[in-house]
Amino acid sequence: MDFFDRTAPYYDFFSDLVSFGHYARFLKRAVQILAPQEGEKVLELCSGTGRAASWIARAVGDEGEVVGMDMATSMVDVATKRYGTLKSLSFRVGDITKPWHLQGHFDGIFMAMGLHELPETEREGVPKRSYLALKERGRMVIADFNPEASGGKKDFLVSLFGLIERGNLSYLFFRQEEALRKAGFAQVKSFPELFGLLQITLAQKVISTRETSG
Ligand SMILES: C[S@@+](CC[C@H](N)C(=O)[O-])C[C@H]1O[C@@H](n2cnc3c(N)ncnc32)[C@H](O)[C@@H]1O
Numbered sequence: 001m002d003f004f005d006r007t008a009p010y011y012d013f014f015s016d017l018v019s020f021g022h023y024a025r026f027l028k029r030a031v032q033i034l035a036p037q038e039g040e041k042v043l044e045l046c047s048g049t050g051r052a053a054s055w056i057a058r059a060v061g062d063e064g065e066v067v068g069m070d071m072a073t074s075m076v077d078v079a080t081k082r083y084g085t086l087k088s089l090s091f092r093v094g095d096i097t098k099p100w101h102l103q104g105h106f107d108g109i110f111m112a113m114g115l116h117e118l119p120e121t122e123r124e125g126v127p128k129r130s131y132l133a134l135k136e137r138g139r140m141v142i143a144d145f146n147p148e149a150s151g152g153k154k155d156f157l158v159s160l161f162g163l164i165e166r167g168n169l170s171y172l173f174f175r176q177e178e179a180l181r182k183a184g185f186a187q188v189k190s191f192p193e194l195f196g197l198l199q200i201t202l203a204q205k206v207i208s209t210r211e212t213s214g
Contacts, residue, residue: 002072005072006074008077009074027055029191030200031059037060038063041066042107043105043106043110044109046112046115047068047069047079049082050080050082052112053083062088066090069096073093079091097125106138108141109130109134112143112144114144127180127182131183131184131205138205140180140202141200143193145157147171156197157172157197177190187203
């Protein structure tokens, strides 16, 4: 059984505990940057226990649609048990590195702390598939460790990954902005968090002057 399958019921509790509550604040900030609107359709990749998806579902309301996708069955079970009563929200078990068969359907795609978990060879596929699954003026938000950190911050992250994310070290060398632009996103803006160790990236299919609420 995979780590996330085993830890699903306690995942939020422990991630908030070890981060002194910062994890929840980081997720909230990322949802704020996505800025989901009433009636919108949003896909969350690697949705885990469904916490962020539930906030997004409340923002889009009953007329919207929010789909959370995660490959850990226990995560999907926990998410469904906790938030299954929200009308616009559903969760499905799925490996996001496999084809999604979704085209031009979503207004937004959200992904928090999922990209670094993917095998190196699969990371570039996510912006590509997201671009296709989004509507013409769609947007994507990626919240994760900062792969564009430099100097001492990069050194710190490399050491941290050496301790707790050894298998995912390649993420710290992932050229995220380049991958998003290569996929077709016209505008990519990044917001540093936690002294630049974390980062929230907003990628938009068309250039927008929309202000991101702070
Ligand atoms: C660090 S957790 C983050 C969960 C949630 N986004 C959050 O921030 O609380 C990473 C999640 O990604 C999921 N995951 C990893 N690889 C995946 C894949 N290839 N397809 C779908 N889900 C995946 C794991 O099962 C886990 O639930």
